[in-house]
Amino acid sequence: MISVHHLDCCTMCVIGGRRLVHERGYLVAHCLLLETERSGLVLVDTGIGTDDVAAPRRRLGTGFVTFFRPLVDAARTAVRQVEALGFDPADVRHVVVTHLDVDHAGGLPDFPHARVHVHIDEHAAAMARATLNERMRYRTGHWAHGPDWALYPSGEGEAWFGFAVAHALAGLPEEILAVPLPGHTRGHSAVAVHAGGRWLLHAGDAYFHRSTVAGPSRRTPPGIRLFERSVAMDRRQVEANHGRLRELIVATSGQVDVFCAHDTTEFDELASPAQPN
Ligand SMILES: [Zn+2]
Structure with missing residues (x-):
């Protein structure tokens, strides 16, 4: 039995605001804190961390800070929210990251003893930082403490709702x-x-606005579309992922709660669900 807490660990007042990015005018960094019976606390994604809040431009990069305008507030970091919920951050024994971009891995140093689960290709990309895009998105300070990485490989695992591979x-x-x-x-x-x-499916940055996976009439805000294409390592795969997630939502008739890391409306619906009348 797992209990789930939804945390926003980096509110971002992105340039372009309501018209181009999100109707609420800001984005969230949707993380999960999971209470498990035998594995302690598990964090899914980490948002930005306390070191980032203390020195945002140096830690996160000028480009990220200028474009995303993150709210610099230590109370929003995962470690402070874990404490506010009454837990000891040392009990966060595992972190599962969707990927290692600055706004997902920034909190890793706040949980230095946690095992960090990440895809082997993501770890390799973040360590190599082979392209300009990757030098901007991956910040070495986020793993300078030497995390206990647990790398899962491609091509092994069980099928899950039409996806060929899901890794335990x-x-x-x-x-x-x-x-x-x-x-x-x-x-x-x-x-x-x-x-x-x-089932909950935290889709990370596989999409950025819920309209992208809602159906054929795509009304994804233009700023989001542009941003998504400009940062993608493989645009065709990104579009294929949109299609696969749409199929999942249709095939499971809403029985799987699919959400991405940054859609504010999705976060609010899951973090504060409406009470039935
Ligand atoms: Zn992101």
């Missing part, structure tokens, strides 16, 4: 799976969690 993760219950969805980055993955009789 070492030391974690079978209700937590990584589902590779490369494209945004070389080793980007979604994370599936079975809790409360339902």
Whole structure:
């Protein structure tokens, strides 16, 4: 049995605001804190961390800070929110990251003893930083503490709702799976969690606005479309992932809660669900 907390670990007032990016005028960094029976606390993605808040331009890069305008507030970091929920951050024994972009891996140094689960191709890309794009998106300070990496490979695992491969993760219950969805980055993955009789699928940055996976009439805000294409390592894979997620939503008739890392509306619906009348 897993209990789920939804955390926004980096609110971003992105340039372009309501008209071009999101109707609420800001984006979130949607992370999950999972309470498990035998594996302690598990964090899915980490947002930005306390070191980033202390020195945002140096830690996150001038480009990220200028374009995304993150709210610099230590209370929003995962470690402070874990404490605010009454937990000891030392009990976060595992972190599963969808990928290692600055706004997903920034909190890693706040959990220096946690095992960090990531796709082997993502880890290799972040260590190599082979292209200009990758030198900007991956910040070495986020793993300078030497995380205990747990790397899962391509091509091994079980099928999951039409996806060919889903990986069980070492030391974690079978209700937590990584589902590779490369494209945004070389080793980007979604994370599936079975809790409360339902599956959640944290799709990371496989898309950025819920309209992208809602159906054929795409009304994805233009700034989001442009951004998504400009940062993608493989645009065709990104589009294929959109299609696969749309198919998943249709095939499961809403039985899987699919959400991405940054859509504010999706976050609010899951973090504060409307009460039935
Ligand atoms: Zn992101």
